[in-house]
Amino acid sequence: MHAHRAALLHCLADPREVGIEHSYQYFEDGLLLVEDGKIAQIGDAASLLPILPAGVKMTEHRDALIVPGFVDTHIHYPQVDVIASYGTQLLEWLETYTFPAEARFADPEHARAQARFFLAELLRNGTTTALVFATVHPQSVDAFFAEASRLDLRMIAGKVLMDRNAPDDLRDDAASGYDESKTLIERWHGKGRLHYAVTPRFAPTSTPEQLELAGRLLREYPGLYLHTHLSENRAEIEWVKELFPERQHYLDVYDHHRLLGARSVFAHGIHLCDDECRRLGASGSAVAFCPTSNLFLGSGLFDLARLEGHGVRVGLGTDVGGGTSFSQLQSLNEAYKVLQLQGQQLDPFKALYLATLGGARALYLDEHIGNLQPGKDADFVVLDYKATPLLARRLEQARSLKEKLFALMILGDDRAVKETFAAGRSVHRRDRPQP
């Protein structure tokens, strides 16, 4: 057993459902007990210290706040080298920067090196679970899961399905995409903390036959995810209309092929009609809100209140490399501004919820992750109140937890992440040299 002493903060429920005051738990001087990779107990140090079993190792984290590991509900591991590419919107950005970068993943050595860098970067930013796009190459999925498995992370990923409107070296066909996905599902899904996501890139790059087979996979194996993009960019939406004239709207393409439901996650969902919002909510599907990407690619403003009003599960995504930061603190910074522009205020506790328990609920993983309740995976982050001179100065003047949390999400990034734990093990420490 290992004890961590610090201020502890985690969410218990959606503030929308229970009110802000009842949505979180905070221990100013707290103790977090970890055993066998799980959280054993959490509480005030004053009450837990006297009853600690003998021989428990104790780590004291000073000037620090422990929060649950962040959950990223939409990111592309093959796009690390695409981040910060200039001057284009979605469709041109895909052709110019993204497809060439993804073609390099035919080489398993390249995939392995990229997976290693990517996961280290996620952990440096305090993200312990992510829903991840690989590329069309099965070896890209093998490389990713092998590395995630080595670190014992809870990760979800899948091979991209893309059988039209893409370069020759990035296309599968309906049958090969189905067969290769099947092999990968049998190899990885449910192994340790890994889960598989059936991953048609988006409607324009799959034929109806491929979408139909994606739906078949979902029905053949329990607990699979469906991960794709939806209604991100105006030109993309027009293209979907041309390619699928018989469908009512963008979401109807996916719905027609029975791709909606629990564990279906749609990235972006910016320009949706009421019927699309309704169907997302009624089916238990989730939408990934990706503010840094939506601003960077000029896609539009995500309407959180509207989606939540339709009962849609919403998680937070970085969408690297369309997104500009691996940091979920930075995603929250941008989310705050996106909502400001629409007259919505993102309360800091709601923000923490979106980055942790809300993401876990969007992924139907809240039984395992998302907060620090005993029995859950011991995935947590130690945030440093003194990470930068400015942060230290601003936090010294904060009079409430809410104010502190807000300053952390506006000013914080990877520098604020002192240490990251996954299944109770330290998987990143800021001052530990990288291997």
Ligand code: GUN
């Ligand atoms: N739509 C289809 N592919 C992509 C992608 O790689 N990134 C983003 N942001 N949107 C997409």
Ligand code: ZN
């Ligand atoms: Zn994306």
